[in-house]
Amino acid sequence: MKKKRFSLNAWILGGAAAGLFLGMFLRLSPGTPGTSLVLGACAVAGGVFIGLLKMILMPLVVLSISSGIANLADHARMTRVWILTLLFFATTTMFSVAVSMSAMNAFRPGAGMDVGIFKSEMASFHAEGLSVGQFFVKFLSGLFINPFQALAETQVLPAVVFAILFGAALVAAGEKSRQLRVLLSEAMAVVMTMVEWIMWLAPVGILALLAQLVATQDLRLFGSLGTFAAVVIGATLFHGLVTLPGVLWVLTRIGPFRFFQGVREALITAFATSSSSATMPVTMRCLNENLKVDKNIGGFVVPLGATVNMDGTAIYESAAALFVANLVGIELNFTQQLIVFFTAMLAAVGAPGIPSAGMVTMVMVLQAVGLPAEAVAILIPIDRPLDAIRTAVNVEGDCVGSCIVQRWAGGPRQNGKIEP
Ligand code: ASP
Numbered sequence: 001m002k003k004k005r006f007s008l009n010a011w012i013l014g015g016a017a018a019g020l021f022l023g024m025f026l027r028l029s030p031g032t033p034g035t036s037l038v039l040g041a042c043a044v045a046g047g048v049f050i051g052l053l054k055m056i057l058m059p060l061v062v063l064s065i066s067s068g069i070a071n072l073a074d075h076a077r078m079t080r081v082w083i084l085t086l087l088f089f090a091t092t093t094m095f096s097v098a099v100s101m102s103a104m105n106a107f108r109p110g111a112g113m114d115v116g117i118f119k120s121e122m123a124s125f126h127a128e129g130l131s132v133g134q135f136f137v138k139f140l141s142g143l144f145i146n147p148f149q150a151l152a153e154t155q156v157l158p159a160v161v162f163a164i165l166f167g168a169a170l171v172a173a174g175e176k177s178r179q180l181r182v183l184l185s186e187a188m189a190v191v192m193t194m195v196e197w198i199m200w201l202a203p204v205g206i207l208a209l210l211a212q213l214v215a216t217q218d219l220r221l222f223g224s225l226g227t228f229a230a231v232v233i234g235a236t237l238f239h240g241l242v243t244l245p246g247v248l249w250v251l252t253r254i255g256p257f258r259f260f261q262g263v264r265e266a267l268i269t270a271f272a273t274s275s276s277s278a279t280m281p282v283t284m285r286c287l288n289e290n291l292k293v294d295k296n297i298g299g300f301v302v303p304l305g306a307t308v309n310m311d312g313t314a315i316y317e318s319a320a321a322l323f324v325a326n327l328v329g330i331e332l333n334f335t336q337q338l339i340v341f342f343t344a345m346l347a348a349v350g351a352p353g354i355p356s357a358g359m360v361t362m363v364m365v366l367q368a369v370g371l372p373a374e375a376v377a378i379l380i381p382i383d384r385p386l387d388a389i390r391t392a393v394n395v396e397g398d399c400v401g402s403c404i405v406q407r408w409a410g411g412p413r414q415n416g417k418i419e420p
Contacts, residue, residue, distance in 0.1 A: 023210055048205070049205025058151050060350070088401045093345050093348060095243055097318045110326035206381060225378065225381075225382060236312050236390055248400045272388070274356070312390025317362050317365045320365070322340065
C-alpha cells in the first residue's frame, strides 16, 4: 500500500514535469496544426480529469459527513469526552483558518494576474453584483433546498447542511438506524476506492492541464505559485510550532520538547504517507506509550480527528480560495471571506484522511463563492509537498487534542475504562 503511494507521487511529479516541458515546447511553435492538435488533446484529457473530481465530490462530502457524525453514536455515553473533543477541534480549526486568511490578506500572492484561462467560468460571477446584505440573505436561504436538487446541481453547501442533519438524525434514531449506519460506512469505503482510482489518473490529467496552462498563459503565474506555497507553509508551521504547542502547554503543562519527542514517529509517518488515516495506528501507539494517554481516549479522539480535525487542510483550503480569487482578479468582500472561512472549515471536516483529499474538497470552497473549480489544476503540481506538511499538522492536532481531553476528561484510569 505504502509502496503504491510513493510510486503515485513519483508519477504525479513526472506528469507535472512532462506537462511543463510539453507546454514550453508548444509555446515555441504557436499556431501550427500539430500544436493545435496536441492542445486539443490536452483540453480533452484535462477536462476528463476535472470532470472526475467533480463527479466524486458530492458523494464523498455527503457520505463522509453523515457517516462521520453517525459514528459518534457509538461513543455517546462519553458525553464529556466528545463535547471537549469537538470544542477543541472547532476552536483550533477556526484559529488556523484565521491565521491563514490574515497571512493571505497581508501578502496577497497572485494579485494583479487576471488569468485568462478561467474567463468563461468567471462570466457568471461578474453578473451577480449583489450588495453584502443581499448576498447574505441569498446565501442563507440557499442553504435549505431539496437535497436531490443540491446533489444534481453540485450545490455543495445545501448538501452539507442536509448531510449534517441526516447524520444527527441517524444518531437520534439509535438502534433503528443501525443497518443504515453500516451501509453508509460501506458506501464511504467504496467512494474512497473510487477516489484512489481517480488519483491514478492524476499524472495524465496534470500533464495535460499544465501543458495547456504553460502554452497559453502568462508565465508570471508560476512565480505567484511559489509565493502562495511559501505563505501556506509559513501559516501551517506557525500553527504547528506556535499555536498547537502553546494551547497544549496552557491546558496541560506538557512542554513542547516532551510532546514532540513523544509524537515524533507519528508526525514523520504522517509526513511520509500524506494520510492521517494511514498514520492512525502509529499515532495511537505514540500517545499511549509515550504520553500516557488512555487507550479509550486516544481510540476515540484519533480516529474521529483523522476524519474531521484537519487544521493543516483548513489552512490550505482557505488560502487557496483567496489565491484563486487574486489570480482571476476578484476582490472578495467581507461576507465572501466569511463564507470562505466557514466552508474551508467544512471542507476540512469533509475531507477524508487520505493523500490529496483536501484538493478534492477544495472545489467546494471555490464554488461557495463562485470561483472556477477548474483552478484546482493550478494547485495540483504543488499539492504533494504541501500535503505532506499539512498532514503532519493535521495529525499533530489530533495528538494535542488527545492530551487535552486526557487531562480534562480522562478521570482516573480503571482497567482501561474512562471514569468521567
Ligand atoms: N492528506 C491529508 C490528511 O490525510 C488530507 C488532505 O489532503 O488535506 O490528513
